[in-house]
Amino acid sequence: MISFNTPPYTGNEDQYVLSAMRSNKISGDGKYSQLCHQWFDKKLNCAKSLLTPNCTQALEMAAILIDIKAGDEVIMPSYTFVSTANAFVLRGAKIVFVDIRPDTMNIDETLIEQAITDKTKAIVPVHYAGIACEMDTIMAIAKRHHLYVIEDAAQGVMSTYKGKTLGSIGHLGAFSFHETKNYTSGGEGGLLIINDDKFVERAEIIREKGTNRSLFFRGAVDKYSWVDLGSSYLPCELQAAYLYAQLESADVINNNRLASWNTYYQGLKELADKKLIELPFIPSEIEHNAHMFYIKLKDLSQRQALIDFLKEQEIMSVFHYIPLHSSIAGEKYSRFNGEDQFTTKESEKLLRLPMYYGLSKTDIAHVITQIKAFFS
Numbered sequence: 001m002i003s004f005n006t007p008p009y010t011g012n013e014d015q016y017v018l019s020a021m022r023s024n025k026i027s028g029d030g031k032y033s034q035l036c037h038q039w040f041d042k043k044l045n046c047a048k049s050l051l052t053p054n055c056t057q058a059l060e061m062a063a064i065l066i067d068i069k070a071g072d073e074v075i076m077p078s079y080t081f082v083s084t085a086n087a088f089v090l091r092g093a094k095i096v097f098v099d100i101r102p103d104t105m106n107i108d109e110t111l112i113e114q115a116i117t118d119k120t121k122a123i124v125p126v127h128y129a130g131i132a133c134e135m136d137t138i139m140a141i142a143k144r145h146h147l148y149v150i151e152d153a154a155q156g157v158m159s160t161y162k163g164k165t166l167g168s169i170g171h172l173g174a175f176s177f178h179e180t181k182n183y184t185s186g187g188e189g190g191l192l193i194i195n196d197d198k199f200v201e202r203a204e205i206i207r208e209k210g211t212n213r214s215l216f217f218r219g220a221v222d223k224y225s226w227v228d229l230g231s232s233y234l235p236c237e238l239q240a241a242y243l244y245a246q247l248e249s250a251d252v253i254n255n256n257r258l259a260s261w262n263t264y265y266q267g268l269k270e271l272a273d274k275k276l277i278e279l280p281f282i283p284s285e286i287e288h289n290a291h292m293f294y295i296k297l298k299d300l301s302q303r304q305a306l307i308d309f310l311k312e313q314e315i316m317s318v319f320h321y322i323p324l325h326s327s328i329a330g331e332k333y334s335r336f337n338g339e340d341q342f343t344t345k346e347s348e349k350l351l352r353l354p355m356y357y358g359l360s361k362t363d364i365a366h367v368i369t370q371i372k373a374f375f376s
């Protein structure tokens with residue numbers, strides 16, 4: 001059987017997790033958390049990075065940091081994971097969806113401005129499949145209208161846009177280290193990226209249950225107490241230890257995935273040339289991280305037929321998001337601005353093929369052969 005995903009594992013995870021277990025500090029912000037923070041601070045050149053138990057909670061922290069209140073509006077694509085929306089709905093926001101671009105499945109930057117009202121507080125671009133949104137345009141719109149930009153870069157670790165690492169462009173950014181992502185901290189994990197200095201102190205407070213405990217540990221205050229809203233947003237050291245092993249091999253993982261991605265692309269090009277399928281589009285001036293390899297079929301029923309066909313050959317392929325605006329909660333908490341020209345239609349065509357660190361060339365060749373067999 002060729003599974004759709006296998007969590008990344010590089011070899012040093014055992015040793016580091018064991019060493020964290022045997023240290024005297026296994027709650028958050030010990031040695032391995034610090035090593036991860038240093039790695040990300042350098043990579044992202046950000047004001048501060050903070051590990052979180054998952055990306056969902058990094059987004060929740062972002063919503064608290066920008067002071068989302070009841071009635072505020074937040075613009076994002078409907079073709080995304082529920083957490084992108086939930087994090088803001090939890091603080092009372094109304095979600096305003098705009099259509100996606102059919103070429104990248106990312107928010108259509110040319111439709112954002114017409115969705116802005118006097119209640120709009122933020123734009124949340126989602127870098128789908130690790131392929132960057134059109135960030136220059138989005139940042140310019142945000143500047144003109146005094147809005148915050150929060151990058152949902154859950155899938156975008158190690159990708160770049162015009163040389164800048166994803167997550168480091170907006171005011172805030174969020175990564176995921178869930179087992180389905182390119183790097184994992186042992187199943188669940190996330191990172192909040194702060195690119196605007198003004199958020200740093202408050203982010204530490206929010207993450208430490210609303211207390212100024214971080215300042216206390218640094219000796220900046222002589223006792224710590226409850227000073228603001230907050231929750232517990234620290235992962236434990238075991239998660240950080242697992243992740244650090246993967247960060248040390250970040251390029252090895254990235255290059256391996258890119259090689260698999262390119263093998264798929266070359267192997268399936270023939271079908272795309274014959275217009276039987278569509279292949280992913282990578283805009284110029286961006287580098288992606290091969291988070292996902294997807295193809296697009298004619299429609300929903302052809303996609304299901306291919307899923308079933310591949311399953312018979314023991315190849316697991318999966319579709320992705322049901323657009324949020326058409327869900328039960330979506331109807332309650334959101335509105336779609338403008339026309340849904342591509343979100344629903346394109347999402348019904350998209351199929352994700354097996355993709356993970358260490359996927360063998362033989363398996364990829366087998367998947368390609370079977371997809372060709374389906375069309376012959």
Ligand SMILES: *Cc1c(COP(=O)(O)O)cnc(C)c1O
Binds near residue numbers: 083126152155176178
């Ligand atoms: C995976 C994912 C999340 C959530 O990540 P968790 O770490 O599981 O909370 C959020 N947004 C997007 C776009 C994702 O792909």
